[in-house]
Amino acid sequence: xxxxxxxxxxxxxxxxxxxxxxxxxxxxxxxxxxxxxxxxxxxxxxxxxxxxxxxxxxxxxxxxxxxxxxxxxxxxxxxxxxxxxxxxxxxxxxxxxxxxxxxxxxxxxxxxxxxxxxxxxxxxxxxxxxxxxxxxxxxxxxxxxxxxxxxxxxxxxxxxxxxxxxxxxxxxxxxxxxxxxxxxxxxxxxxxxxxxxxxxxxxxxxxxxxxxxxxxxxxxxxxxxxxxxxxxxxxxxxxxxxxxxxxxxxxxxxxxxxxxxxxxxxxxxxxxxxxxxxxxxxxxxxxxxxxxxxxxxxxxxxxxxxxxxxxxxxxxxxxxxxxxxxxxxxxxxxxxxxxxxxxxxxxxxxxxxxxxxxxxx
Numbered sequence: 001x002x003x004x005x006x007x008x009x010x011x012x013x014x015x016x017x018x019x020x021x022x023x024x025x026x027x028x029x030x031x032x033x034x035x036x037x038x039x040x041x042x043x044x045x046x047x048x049x050x051x052x053x054x055x056x057x058x059x060x061x062x063x064x065x066x067x068x069x070x071x072x073x074x075x076x077x078x079x080x081x082x083x084x085x086x087x088x089x090x091x092x093x094x095x096x097x098x099x100x101x102x103x104x105x106x107x108x109x110x111x112x113x114x115x116x117x118x119x120x121x122x123x124x125x126x127x128x129x130x131x132x133x134x135x136x137x138x139x140x141x142x143x144x145x146x147x148x149x150x151x152x153x154x155x156x157x158x159x160x161x162x163x164x165x166x167x168x169x170x171x172x173x174x175x176x177x178x179x180x181x182x183x184x185x186x187x188x189x190x191x192x193x194x195x196x197x198x199x200x201x202x203x204x205x206x207x208x209x210x211x212x213x214x215x216x217x218x219x220x221x222x223x224x225x226x227x228x229x230x231x232x233x234x235x236x237x238x239x240x241x242x243x244x245x246x247x248x249x250x251x252x253x254x255x256x257x258x259x260x261x262x263x264x265x266x267x268x269x270x271x272x273x274x275x276x277x278x279x280x281x282x283x284x285x286x287x288x289x290x291x292x293x294x295x296x297x298x299x300x301x302x303x304x305x306x307x308x309x310x311x312x313x314x315x316x317x318x319x320x321x322x323x324x325x326x327x328x329x330x331x332x333x334x335x336x337x338x339x340x341x342x343x344x345x346x347x348x349x350x351x352x353x354x355x356x357x358x359x360x361x
Contacts, residue, residue: 062095205222274299
């Protein structure tokens with residue numbers, strides 16, 4: 001029995017070192033895929049130790065698309081207009097058979113993010129209102145659902161946007177940042193004592209990486225890649241749809257091939273500017289679409305944020321107060337791989353024997 005997803009269990013469940021790393025990349029549900037900092041049994045995609053057989057970006061993309069079609073089900077793709085979901089669309093479109101069904105779930109915000117692709121997208125479906133994007137009843141139960149998730153973890157971290165001029169500084173310089181943890185009402189910045197503790201935590205975590213890490217970019221990519229991967233892989237369907245049938249939901253970039261590509265091609269993920277972040281993916285999109293402007297100037301955007309109203313934010317994160325979060329009562333609190341789950345409204349009913357069985361001795 002392992003944890004697929006867990007909320008904040010409070011002090012008795014606290015994994016302090018893992019929490020510190022998670023905060024650096026804005027990850028509320030961190031899972032250490034090196035399995036050194038997890039205090040409870042958790043399911044996660046293993047990090048490859050051998051990537052000598054890493055394939056090209058194009059190979060990884062088209063192979064993944066073929067894998068998804070080979071499931072033998074119609075596909076609903078969540079398209080934001082961003083880089084990751086666009087890669088997924090182009091390769092799913094180009095590999096589909098005449099008998100396959102591809103439905104695109106998108107909004108006007110998606111069109112605005114990549115207007116030149118709209119003529120291609122609308123051949124598969126029409127846009128929907130933004131406030132209906134997360135309407136579970138609108139999803140065809142016979143489909144499998146594909147997102148562009150884990151793409152950011154392959155390439156780096158969106159935390160880098162505010163530190164683009166510091167990409168090549170030594171990794172330990174992050175501990176001098178005034179804002180080390182993305183700021184909100186309750187996420188107070190760490191004091192000097194905690195920063196000293198974090199140096200040791202980070203140094204040990206760097207040593208667990210299969211490739212050499214030296215600078216700020218390296219560090220934030222590695223934390224995002226090793227700590228945030230599983231949360232991102234599951235967040236849309238657990239946090240928005242409350243859909244625990246995770247076997248129907250696929251993150252396009254959640255494969256060993258993409259992980260190996262990331263480890264083997266770390267040096268080409270950007271060209272020392274935020275404008276060139278995810279450049280290999282943008283180059284691929286240009287090759288397929290011919291869109292030079294998207295290749296040159298498209299920036300990473302927080303696409304999900306544009307689709308959320310206040311009610312959805314409350315359902316996902318809860319209500320922020322000066323003393324903490326008041327979580328939405330129907331938010332998933334604990335999800336196990338045997339299908340059992342508890343919501344925040346009944347989290348106090350988790351049997352003690354479940355807690356003990358999950359604990360790593």
